[in-house]
Amino acid sequence: AKAALRERICFYEAEMDEAARSRRALAAALWEAVEREQFHLDFQVQRNVSSGEVTGFEVLLRWRHPDWGLVPPMRFIPLAEECGAIVPIGEWVLRAACREAASWTRPYKIAVNLSAVQLGDEHLAAHVGAILAETGLDPRRLELEMTETAIVTDKVRSLRTLRQIKALGVSIAIDDFGVGYSSLDTLRTFPFDKIKLDRSFMTEVEHTPESKAILRAILALGRSLNIPVLAEGVETRVQLDILDVEGCTEAQGYFLGRPGPITADGAVRPAVPSA
Numbered sequence: 001a002k003a004a005l006r007e008r009i010c011f012y013e014a015e016m017d018e019a020a021r022s023r024r025a026l027a028a029a030l031w032e033a034v035e036r037e038q039f040h041l042d043f044q045v046q047r048n049v050s051s052g053e054v055t056g057f058e059v060l061l062r063w064r065h066p067d068w069g070l071v072p073p074m075r076f077i078p079l080a081e082e083c084g085a086i087v088p089i090g091e092w093v094l095r096a097a098c099r100e101a102a103s104w105t106r107p108y109k110i111a112v113n114l115s116a117v118q119l120g121d122e123h124l125a126a127h128v129g130a131i132l133a134e135t136g137l138d139p140r141r142l143e144l145e146m147t148e149t150a151i152v153t154d155k156v157r158s159l160r161t162l163r164q165i166k167a168l169g170v171s172i173a174i175d176d177f178g179v180g181y182s183s184l185d186t187l188r189t190f191p192f193d194k195i196k197l198d199r200s201f202m203t204e205v206e207h208t209p210e211s212k213a214i215l216r217a218i219l220a221l222g223r224s225l226n227i228p229v230l231a232e233g234v235e236t237r238v239q240l241d242i243l244d245v246e247g248c249t250e251a252q253g254y255f256l257g258r259p260g261p262i263t264a265d266g267a268v269r270p271a272v273p274s275a
């Protein structure tokens with residue numbers, strides 16, 4: 001039994017080693033990925049709930065490695081944050097997204113994700129301003145998304161940065177609202193233009209009355225604070241109908257369109273089903 005246990009421990013250690021090695025390999029590859037043009041962007045449509053009209057697109061980063069294929073963002077973004085590579089990567093995303101949107105024939109808004117590390121960079125607003133000037137994108141077409149966790153890391157600095165960004169004419173959305181770190185104080189303190197309701201609410205809203213009650217309360221809160229709410233992760237007609245009845249302004253999710261490449265007139269390929 002002892003030998004078997006030792007064997008298992010060795011196996012476990014070998015696995016840990018393997019995991020650490022592959023993390024190091026992943027981190028090293030990340031630093032080169034921008035230069036080697038291994039990143040591209042997908043766009044996911046955002047629509048008005050009652051009319052189905054397109055209101056904008058969320059920009060989602062994709063990494064295709066020559067050997068490993070498509071690496072999911074949840075595998076490499078936390079690592080990119082840890083090793084600092086998120087700074088050049090984030091700047092690439094912003095520039096590529098603004099350039100792309102500036103070339104569209106229709107003036108849709110784009111929503112770009114920002115990580116906590118970027119938010120902690122005191123030059124962030126200056127970088128955003130420079131990229132807008134360089135690409136010629138109307139600042140009113142750019143929205144930056146950030147999670148509450150990212151904001152509360154350094155509240156004083158975040159508030160200063162968000163004010164600078166808003167002064168450029170760029171809008172701010174709070175992402176994944178209602179899960180993880182969540183406090184009404186954040187809504188009171190920070191100048192958000194949009195609340196993005198986490199997709200876990202959509203998964204549950206059809207089946208649990210608690211989720212529906214919370215959804216209703218958040219929508220009421222949004223209305224009284226005059227902040228529009230976008231529901232994420234809408235996968236079914238039933239969910240969309242619930243949102244419509246409850247008076248949610250905007251939605252995003254597989255039912256309204258999967259993330260994908262985009263054409264010059266702002267249509268996502270493959271064709272977006274009409275809402």
Ligand code: C2E
Nearest residue numbers: 060061073074077093113114115233234235253254255259
């Ligand atoms: P997120 O910001 O919450 O983005 C939405 C995620 O939900 C995307 O996953 C999207 O593909 C997925 N999604 C959209 N509709 C549905 C649906 O109806 N059902 C389900 N199950 N999922 C849906 P993705 O593209 O894998 O991105 C995962 C996360 O990676 C994002 O979550 C965001 O936190 C991060 N991320 C992606 N791009 C960037 C980026 O450029 N910069 C930073 N800092 N983070 C990014």
Ligand code: CA
Nearest residue numbers: 058113145175
């Ligand atoms: Ca997001």
Ligand code: CA
Nearest residue numbers: 175176196232
């Ligand atoms: Ca989200």
Ligand code: CA
Nearest residue numbers: 175176198199
């Ligand atoms: Ca998320």
